[in-house]
Amino acid sequence: MSTSIVSTIVHILKNRIQQGARSRTQKAGLFALISFLFLLAKYPNRAIGTRPRPDLDGITWKGMPLIGNTYALIKNRNRFLESIVENFEKVDRDIMSTTMLGLGRIIAINDPVLLEHILKTNFENYEKGYILNSILSQILGNGIFNSDGALWKMHRKTASHVFSTKIYRALIDGAFTTHSTQLCAVLDRAAKEGRPVDLQALFLRLTLDAFAKLSFGLEIDSLGKDGKDPFGSAFDYAVVETDERFMNPLWRVTEHLSSKADKMKSAVKVVDKYAYEAIQARRKETPEEAKERQGAGAREDLLDLFMKWRDEDGRALNDTELRDVFINFIIAGRDTTAQALSWMYYEVMKCPAVEKNIWREVDQLGKPTYEMLTKDMRYSTAVFMEALRLYPPVPRNLKTAVADDVLPNGTQVKAGDRIMFSTYAIGRNKAVWGPQAPEFLPERWFEGNNIEIEKGLLTNSTPSNDHVWAKVRKESQYKFSSFNAGPRICLGQTFATLEALTVINMISSRFQFKLVPGQGAPEPVPSLTLPMKNPLMVHVIPRK
Ligand code: HEM
Known part of the structure; x- marks a missing residue:
């Protein structure tokens, strides 16, 4: 319906109301109709609340009246990532503008140059923002993933002290090896009994146990237990349900009308219990007990560091704030690495040449050490990176513009616009990764290999001797953005890589x-x- 027709109808109806006396109901009905037609005229192809943006005409994905692209986005919810890849391929551009109820105008980008601008060059202008915070806060509180400005800086600075080479060495000798040994025992049993296992569930248990112990001194021991993992189940439920809110502008209402609000509350309660118990136990700890826990190196864990933190007025973090630290780091430390390993082994199982190359490499190495993981496990590193490229555990992200800006390609951004980028889509973008972008090819990570590589081309070379394997390619953070980039680059990148390599080795x-x-x-x-x-x-x- 064209804007001018709607305006004429609105005009006629207005006159009719003014002309004659009407009953109250009639007036209300007419008023509703006029309002509706007025909105229809105002938002003919974009979501209510968004401004017309003729400047974006060339990149706009035309939407429906009043709801913009909401329906199209929700319809594809279950294959959202695939649909992003397909839509970018269809329009043959690396930028697209859409509108959605609840989220407003979204400018989706699929190009490392634009990503660098958002994540580094004009970093201060793109924040997580209110919408993201309100959707995530029930589970993430005001933790590092969900904060901006001074609060984010406090989280980042305090946590960064935990990530050092000294800690990595201790982890490889300790937690990583211990938990991988425990995983081997579970796998051994399954092999003897001829029982299949769920590899994803086992990796999630391993990373949960390792990270809960390292960060908060918690002995969850989910790998050692059969049956359900109560923490994992509650956490997974809360994370999936939280994500659904992005596609449902009325989530606050619909969750209350269904049983979801209660289920969500219960899930968060289960997760919180672990956090609060760990905090209480630490508050009760005597200095002698702390010394014993920290060992000869007086190694402080995340909880120690955040409990020691004081603002300029000497205020310490309360239990709720410490709980937020716990949850944010668990999602970072548990889910990401376990998912990356799961997708990686899925691809490895499909490609015997890659599997054989991993064996060649690990079979000539002994028990993992820091030097070995950082220098000698090059092929396995490439396999892990390749899995992260195609299956990034944080597959998409949303930022909000604080002020007007212009992107390097000339696109205007207005304050309040959202910028959406999908690492999943960038990792599969043929303009970025070459024609074989959708294929799993660890060989692409080696210097000297151009993008036209054949699967298994290097199968007959010997990883440790052949010059082709000498160095794993270091890609730009914006091209390989699976660990994010710029000032908010993942703090646990080395941690995750070393943990994954320990698991692969063992x-x-x-x-x-x-x-x-x-x-x-x-x-x-x-x-x-x-x-x-x-x-x-x-x-x-069993191999041996
Ligand atoms: C393969 C594993 C991992 C991947 C792919 C990954 C990826 C990412 C990504 C994409 C972000 C940005 C998220 C956002 O801003 O919304 C991020 C942030 C972060 N990651 Fe990781 N991560 C991994 C493992 C870990 C581990 C094991 C830890 C902790 C030991 C960790 C700690 C963090 C922290 C603290 C942040 C927040 C940084 C900030 O906002 O300043 N990550 N990670």
Whole structure:
């Protein structure tokens, strides 16, 4: 319906109201109709509340009256990431403007140059913002993922002290190896009993145990227990439900009308219990007990550091604030690495040449050490990076512009616009990664290999001797953005890589995995991270 027709109808109706006396109901009905038609005229192809943006005409994805692109985005919710990739390919551009109820104008970008501008060059202008904060705060509170400005700086600065080479060495000798050994025992048992296992669930248990111990001194021991993992189940539920809010502008109402609000509350309560127990236990600890826990190196964990923090008035963090630290770091430390390992092993199981190369590498190495993981496990590092490129555990992100800005390609951004970028889509963008972008090719990570590589081309070379394997390519943070980039780059990048390499070293030297037939290709479930929808069922076969 064209704007001028609607305006004429509105005009006629207005006159009619003024002309004759009407009953109250009639007046209300007419008023509602006029308001509706007025809105229709004002928002003919974009969501209510958004401004017309003729400057974005060339990149705008035309929407429906009043709701803009809301329906199209919700319709694709279950394959949202794939649809981003497809839409960018369809328009053959790396920028797109849409509007959505609740989120307003969203400018989606798919280009490392634009990403660098948002994440680094004009970093101060793009914040997480109010909408993101209100959606995430029930689970993440005001933790590092959900904060901006001074609060974010406090979290970042305090936490950064935990990530040092000294700690990494201790972790490889301790938690990483201990938990990987425990995982090997679980796999051993499954192999002996001929019982398939869910590899994704096991990786999640391993990373939860390792990170809870390291960060908050918690002994969750989910790997050692059979049956349900109460923390993991509650946490997963809360993360998936939280993500759903992005696609539902009325989530506050609909959650209350269904049983979701109560279920969400219960899930958060379960998660909180772990956090508060750890905090209480630490508050009760005597100086002698603290000394014993920290060991000879007086190593402080995350909880120690955040409990020691004081603002300029000497105020310490309260229990709720410490709880937020816990939850934010658990999502960072548990889900991401476990999901990356799950997607990686899925790809490895599909490609015997890659599997063989990993074996060649790990079979000539002994027990993991810091030097070995950082220098000698180059092929495995490439395999892990390749999995992160195609399956980034934080697959998309949203920022809000604080003030007007102009992107390097000339696109105008107005204050309040949202910028959406999907690391998943950038990782599959052929203009960025070459024609073989959608393929799993660890070889692309080696210097000297151009993008036209053949799968398994290097199968017959020997990883540690061949010059081709000499150095893993260091890509720009904006091209390979799976760990984010700029001032908010992932704090746990080295932690995650070393943990994953320890796991790969220890399990691939002892076991081969084979996909249980008939389960189909894994699909990601829409979430804040990138879990597989179904269990990743594998047969475990001892190698030696
Ligand atoms: C493969 C594993 C991992 C991947 C792919 C990954 C990726 C990311 C990404 C994309 C972000 C930016 C998120 C955002 O701003 O919304 C991020 C932030 C962060 N990550 Fe990781 N991460 C991984 C593992 C870890 C681990 C193991 C830790 C902790 C030990 C960690 C700690 C953090 C922290 C603290 C931030 C917040 C940084 C900030 O906002 O300043 N990450 N990570």
